[in-house]
Amino acid sequence: MTDEEPKRTLVISTIENGTVIDHITAGEALTVLRILGITGTTHECVSVATNVASLALVRKDVVKIENRELKAKEVDRIALVAPHATINIIRKFRVIEKKGVEIPPVLIGVLKCPNPCCITNTNEPIQSRFEMHRKKAVCSYCDAVISSDISSHII
Amino acid sequence: MSGIEVNEYVTEDQPLTSMHHIISIHDLDRSQIDLILERAGQIMTEYAGKEPLKGKILGLLFFEPSTRTRMSFESAMLRLGGSCMNLGGVEVSSMAKGETLADTIRVVSGYADAIVLRHPRMGAARLASEFSSVPIINGGDGAGQHPSQTLIDLYTIRQSMPLDHINIGLIGDLMYGRTTHSLAYALTHYHATIHTIAPKGLGLPDSIRDNLLERGAEVIEHDSIEEIIHDLDVLYVTRLQRERFPDPAKFYDVSSSYRITPSLLSDVKDHLAILHPLPRVDEIDPMVDALPYARYFDQARNGVPVRMAMLTEVMI
Numbered sequence: 001m002t003d004e005e006p007k008r009t010l011v012i013s014t015i016e017n018g019t020v021i022d023h024i025t026a027g028e029a030l031t032v033l034r035i036l037g038i039t040g041t042t043h044e045c046v047s048v049a050t051n052v053a054s055l056a057l058v059r060k061d062v063v064k065i066e067n068r069e070l071k072a073k074e075v076d077r078i079a080l081v082a083p084h085a086t087i088n089i090i091r092k093f094r095v096i097e098k099k100g101v102e103i104p105p106v107l108i109g110v111l112k113c114p115n116p117c118c119i120t121n122t123n124e125p126i127q128s129r130f131e132m133h134r135k136k137a138v139c140s141y142c143d144a145v146i147s148s149d150i151s152s153h154i155i
Numbered sequence: 156m157s158g159i160e161v162n163e164y165v166t167e168d169q170p171l172t173s174m175h176h177i178i179s180i181h182d183l184d185r186s187q188i189d190l191i192l193e194r195a196g197q198i199m200t201e202y203a204g205k206e207p208l209k210g211k212i213l214g215l216l217f218f219e220p221s222t223r224t225r226m227s228f229e230s231a232m233l234r235l236g237g238s239c240m241n242l243g244g245v246e247v248s249s250m251a252k253g254e255t256l257a258d259t260i261r262v263v264s265g266y267a268d269a270i271v272l273r274h275p276r277m278g279a280a281r282l283a284s285e286f287s288s289v290p291i292i293n294g295g296d297g298a299g300q301h302p303s304q305t306l307i308d309l310y311t312i313r314q315s316m317p318l319d320h321i322n323i324g325l326i327g328d329l330m331y332g333r334t335t336h337s338l339a340y341a342l343t344h345y346h347a348t349i350h351t352i353a354p355k356g357l358g359l360p361d362s363i364r365d366n367l368l369e370r371g372a373e374v375i376e377h378d379s380i381e382e383i384i385h386d387l388d389v390l391y392v393t394r395l396q397r398e399r400f401p402d403p404a405k406f407y408d409v410s411s412s413y414r415i416t417p418s419l420l421s422d423v424k425d426h427l428a429i430l431h432p433l434p435r436v437d438e439i440d441p442m443v444d445a446l447p448y449a450r451y452f453d454q455a456r457n458g459v460p461v462r463m464a465m466l467t468e469v470m471i
Binding site: 115119124125144147 | 179256275276278279285297298299362
């Protein structure tokens, strides 16, 4: 036994290849996974840290996904719940690409239309489709407008 | 006319072709609206003695009751020399067996050259356009869009005056009345000033108002019709629905103050046009029918030429 202080380590380990989503709004990591379609039945090796101390956000969540490089279309919808998130693509332990997120102009299959009379809320073989207009999401089928708390409508 | 709602698809013979649908008034720009209205104005003489749609079949898929829309589309098609095919009752259709609308449309688009769809679900016509191999015309989808009604409204106004810079009063149930929303939207192309007169709780929805303002329209609320009637070029009347009022006494009280009577019209502009999408109940006194301002029966009659113009637009 030694008197040496325990070594300070990262909450979650670094990854060799894959994607690190950093600066997620605290508490939204699991929502981010849901948006990315990562569930308990998928095969990705995923690490999640919540409420990590952050200089920029005070508290933040971090998600690391091994051996999967997320594409722009996949990550942009993350902006709905984590507008400050950054996406880091990792290869051989090095960050080879770093980018922010931006809500895409069209969201397909991401939001559930709040209008119970909308055709998308039936058994028809279609996905919901919303167009973004000045931070409002407008249903392409029934023109219903989601103007606040868009993330609560994520499917 | 190039493209109203255009689905582009690739065929073996042609590398790229296009198909027109008429789904929402929001899809039409001013020049497209003007073209349909102009065509409607000339259609009776342009095709007199001709049968431009001879051999074509129009599928009428009405999943909700309708008299005027269905009959006027049918009349329009017959006048153009084509023929119509009806769904029959919804209760005997495959919808009753649980078939999706998407499948119904796929099948019927193999039988018809164009389809007019009325459906209780909002967005049904948009969905249909994604699954159809023939043009879709929206004949009303629930509380959503009903573009042919808006085109008829514009056409009727244009018979009395140019559409630009008019003062239009929208009176009645502006919360749930889809015709007023679509007409107000379309009139933003023509820089109209929109005056609203509605009972408390039945005014224009905020999302519609915001959209009109964003499009540069001037929207002015009024407490009573008397304060603005003298300045109006057009008065668009809609029905107040009894079921919107929990208290029947309140309904009678409110509806009487929104009733259009001859005495209200004693000092209005000579060219005032009163429109109503019909059916009316008590909101316009029958005595008004005889006045030159009453245009609602012309409006109903205009359903045929406007729908003829729409049919030729998508099928020729």
